Amino acid sequence: MNQESVVNESEVTSPEIILSVRHLCKFYGINRLAARKMLQEGSGKSEILQETGVTVAIDDVSFDVEKGKIFTLIGPSGSGKSTVVRCINMLQCPTSGKILFEGSDVTKMNRHELHDLRRSKISMVFQGFGLMSHRDVLGNVTYGLEVRGVDKIERERKAMEMIELVGLNGWERKSTGDLSGGMKQRVGIARALCNDPDLLLMDEPFSALDPLSRRDMQFELLSIQKKLEKTIVFITHDINEAFKIGDTVGIMRDGRIEQLGTPENLALSPANDYIKEFLYGMDRTKILSVKHIMITPSCLIHDHADPHTAIREMNENNVSTAYVIGRAMEFIGVVTLNGALQARHDKLPSVLSVIMRGVPTVEQDVMIGDIISVASDTPFPLAVVDDRGRLSGIVSRAAILSNLS
Ligand SMILES: Nc1ncnc2c1ncn2[C@@H]1O[C@H](COP(=O)(O)OP(=O)(O)O)[C@@H](O)[C@H]1O
Numbered sequence: 001m002n003q004e005s006v007v008n009e010s011e012v013t014s015p016e017i018i019l020s021v022r023h024l025c026k027f028y029g030i031n032r033l034a035a036r037k038m039l040q041e042g043s044g045k046s047e048i049l050q051e052t053g054v055t056v057a058i059d060d061v062s063f064d065v066e067k068g069k070i071f072t073l074i075g076p077s078g079s080g081k082s083t084v085v086r087c088i089n090m091l092q093c094p095t096s097g098k099i100l101f102e103g104s105d106v107t108k109m110n111r112h113e114l115h116d117l118r119r120s121k122i123s124m125v126f127q128g129f130g131l132m133s134h135r136d137v138l139g140n141v142t143y144g145l146e147v148r149g150v151d152k153i154e155r156e157r158k159a160m161e162m163i164e165l166v167g168l169n170g171w172e173r174k175s176t177g178d179l180s181g182g183m184k185q186r187v188g189i190a191r192a193l194c195n196d197p198d199l200l201l202m203d204e205p206f207s208a209l210d211p212l213s214r215r216d217m218q219f220e221l222l223s224i225q226k227k228l229e230k231t232i233v234f235i236t237h238d239i240n241e242a243f244k245i246g247d248t249v250g251i252m253r254d255g256r257i258e259q260l261g262t263p264e265n266l267a268l269s270p271a272n273d274y275i276k277e278f279l280y281g282m283d284r285t286k287i288l289s290v291k292h293i294m295i296t297p298s299c300l301i302h303d304h305a306d307p308h309t310a311i312r313e314m315n316e317n318n319v320s321t322a323y324v325i326g327r328a329m330e331f332i333g334v335v336t337l338n339g340a341l342q343a344r345h346d347k348l349p350s351v352l353s354v355i356m357r358g359v360p361t362v363e364q365d366v367m368i369g370d371i372i373s374v375a376s377d378t379p380f381p382l383a384v385v386d387d388r389g390r391l392s393g394i395v396s397r398a399a400i401l402s403n404l405s
C-alpha cells in the first residue's frame, strides 16, 4: 500500500509528456516561401492568401500533451484545428516544425513506420463516424485488429470488451445503419479503442449529435478515460464541451494558439479581448469552484462575545451578519444584527443564545453551479468550511450571480 502511494507521488511530480508539438506550421499552396516571408514581416492570413494564394492553416503552434490527460483544442471554423490533428498522425504533412510522439519525430518517419503508427499507436475518431455500412457493429470494431492479423477469437473477445465498455452490449450483430448518431459514435470510439492506442485523436466527435446524446457522450468519454487512462487530443468548437472535457485547453485563432491553460486559468485570466469574447458564451459556474470566489469574512466573533462587541463589529464592517467561530476556528453559526440588538435589549451577557446554528455551509471545491439554489435561499453569504469544519471563507450571493452567464 505504502509502496503504491510512493509510486503515485513520483508520477504526479514528473508528468510524462507523450506528445510534444513544436513550432508546427502548415501552409496550403505552392508559393510557400513568399508566404513565410510575408508572415515574418507581420502580414495577416487573408493578406497572404490574396498576394500569394497560400493558406496559412497553422502558424507556429506548440504544445505538450501529458500522458493520461485530455488536451482540447478549440476555435472557430477554419482556425486550423483539424489541420493540427491531421498533422499529428501525418495525414497532412507539416510545412515545418516537429511532432515528437513518445520521443520520435513523426515528421521524419518513413511509410512503414507511419503505417505502424496509425495501426497500433494513434487512433482517430471522426465527426462523421466513418463506419463501414456493409459490416455490423462487431465487424466495425474488430476491423483494426483484423488488418493487423489478430486471430478471430482474440479480436472478437477484445472487440466485445470494448463494445461493452461503450454501452452497446447486445447490439454487436446489428447493422450500423440501424443505430442512432450517438450509438454510431460509440461504435467509432470502441473501434478506436480496440487497437489499444497510446493516443486517441478526436476531431469534433460529438458535433453531429443532438444536445442530449452529446451530453451523454461527453460523460461517457470521461468515464472511459478514467477507466483506461488514455491520452486524448480532443477538438471541438464548443467552449462548454472544451472546458468540461479538457485538462488543458488551447484556444485557436487564424492558425495560432492564442492562449493555453487549464479551464480555470483561462476563465480567471483571459489573455486578451479575443479570448474574453470566446469565453463569453461559456458557463463559468461549471468551471469555477467556491474557492475561486470566496472572500475572507470581515466580521468574526466568538460564541461568548457580548452583544455590544458583536454590534460594534458589524457596524464597523458595515455588514449585518457576524460569523461565529469556536476556539479552533470551527464554524458554529451566524449572529444577525437584529439578533445581537435583541440580545443587548434583553441584557444578555453573550450572543450564545441568539446564534443561528445549522445554517448551510459549503466546501471550497464545490462548483459554483451547484450552490446557486442554496445561496439564493440563504439571506447572508454562505460559510465555506474545510473538511474539519473550520471556517475558511464566505461566499456571497452577488459573487455567485456575477459568474452566471
Ligand atoms: N486540403 C486543404 N487545401 C487547402 N486549404 C485547406 C485544406 N484543408 C484546410 N484548408 C484551409 O486551412 C485552414 C484551416 O482549416 P482546418 O484545419 O480545417 O480548420 P478547422 O478544423 O479549425 O475548421 C482553413 O482556412 C481551410 O480553408
Ligand SMILES: [Mg+2]
Pocket: 081, 082, 083
Ligand atoms: Mg475541422
